[in-house]
Amino acid sequence: MRFWLMKTEPGEFSLAHLKALPGQTSGWDGVRNYQARNFMRDDMRVGDRVLFYHSSTKSPAVAGTARIVRAAYPDAGAWDPHGPRYDPRSTPQRPVWVMVDVQFEAEFAAPVTLAELRGDPRLRDMPLLRRGMRLSIQPVTPEEFAAVVERGRRKGPP
DNA sequence: GCCAACGTTGGC
């Protein structure tokens, strides 16, 4: 089993949105970065665990966890010429972009803020914390995943 | 294949 961090802007799609959906499951579509796509396509498997990260918000933080419930399949959004994520290079015959399905797992008692992540020596090597890192899907180690979950389960201030 | 210009990301 692998561990991941997936970014989303909560104004667009948040952990609360995911939790409220039927089956608490959603497709993770719209990824248009090759490195992130390759992680989904080549390395993500059903059962993998996900740190659900809220970016571009007042207090960026890991909000909780999710689980991969469907492995990579074509992102049909790339085929819609009127859609915002259209990419003419992608066709049903030769899809360029893929998506996975994620299912809500848990919401942290307290979101683990970016500042908190930075302050934890166990998380020193997390890709997210590297300067200039913008990748929306990143691998994390089992140890890093466990450390973030441990912080999240703790109520109250860090 | 190089690299300048441009658009996007995302923390602050």
Add this chain to the structure above:
DNA sequence: GCCAACGTTGGC
């Protein structure tokens, strides 16, 4: 709103 960092594009 600012701006640094990065990925992509396209001329050459």
